[in-house]
Amino acid sequence: MEFFSLFNTVEFFSAFIVLFAVIDPIGIMPIILSIRDKGKIINPIKAVLYSFSLMFLFFFVGDWILNLFGVDINSFAVAGALIIFLMAIEMVLDIEIFKDSSIAANNATMVPVVFPLLAGAGSFTTLLSLKAEYASVNILFALVLNAVVVFAMLSATAFLQRLLGKGGIYFTRKFFGIILLAISVKLFTSNLSYLISQISETAN
Numbered sequence: 001m002e003f004f005s006l007f008n009t010v011e012f013f014s015a016f017i018v019l020f021a022v023i024d025p026i027g028i029m030p031i032i033l034s035i036r037d038k039g040k041i042i043n044p045i046k047a048v049l050y051s052f053s054l055m056f057l058f059f060f061v062g063d064w065i066l067n068l069f070g071v072d073i074n075s076f077a078v079a080g081a082l083i084i085f086l087m088a089i090e091m092v093l094d095i096e097i098f099k100d101s102s103i104a105a106n107n108a109t110m111v112p113v114v115f116p117l118l119a120g121a122g123s124f125t126t127l128l129s130l131k132a133e134y135a136s137v138n139i140l141f142a143l144v145l146n147a148v149v150v151f152a153m154l155s156a157t158a159f160l161q162r163l164l165g166k167g168g169i170y171f172t173r174k175f176f177g178i179i180l181l182a183i184s185v186k187l188f189t190s191n192l193s194y195l196i197s198q199i200s201e202t203a204n
Contacts, residue, residue, distance in 0.1 A: 006135035015130050015142035018183050021176040022087060022126045023146060025153045026169055028117050032157050040108040044154035047109050051118035052147040055127060059139070062128045073132045074191045074198075080129030081188035087122050088184055091177025118150065129187050 035042060066076055086097050130139050153160060164172065 003137055007137050007141070008135065011134040011138035012141055014183075015134055015139045016145055017176075017179060018084075018126060018130060019123070019142055019146045020149065021091075021180040021183075022084065022122050023118055023150060024091070024173070024176070025150045026160075026164070026176075027091065027173050029153070029157050029161055029169065032113070032154065033161065035108045035113070036157075042113055042154065043107075043109045044151055047113045047118065047154060048147050048151040050110065051114045051150075052143060054114070054119040055123055055143060056140075058124050059127050059131070059136075059143070062124070062131075066128070073128060074194050076125075077129040077132035077187055077191040078195065080125040081184045081191065083122060083125045084129065084180060084184040084187065088177050088181035091173050092181060113154075129191075132191055133187065 032042065063073065066073065089095065090097050127139065127143075161169070
């Protein structure tokens with residue numbers, strides 16, 4: 001099948017790392033623990049099913065939404081790269097740029113776990129930004145693997161916190177922040193170069 005023939009191991013792992021860094025299941029562990037300490041319910045199966053269903057849906061209809069507003073994928077990727085860059089800055093410098101004002105009820109599965117923690121603006125932007133660079137099959141497989149990892153981490157949050165410790169969580173967050181920073185620069189430069197070349201061709 002032509003769809004599966006486009007599978008590329010390098011693209012798959014690269015997309016997985018980007019999505020993992022943006023979704024940041026390690027970074028949200030303290031938030032998850034805080035929510036549970038307040039007696040609120042989080043259902044790992046529903047959280048993963050709902051959030052990744054939203055991301056799959058946006059992956060396929062995102063282009064249609066962009067076309068509705070007359071925006072091409074490369075322009076969106078440039079804008080997305082800037083958002084990813086800011087998210088990476090948050091992770092590396094321990095500053096808060098994107099403020100969350102969500103108010104959760106007793107069941108915190110939908111808010112704030114599904115949205116905005118897992119399937120938020122950053123995840124949606126990243127998906128379409130990656131779509132401008134990688135084959136769809138690699139991104140979708142990366143998304144599935146992320147779903148499996150996130151489910152495992154949500155189901156074992158307390159264990160992972162004990163295993164990694166505060167130092168381990170801090171180091172991992174910084175490490176993925178630097179990777180995310182580098183990838184955002186790559187996304188920005190490659191798509192900006194494409195847009196500039198298109199403008200030059202049109203002018204000539």
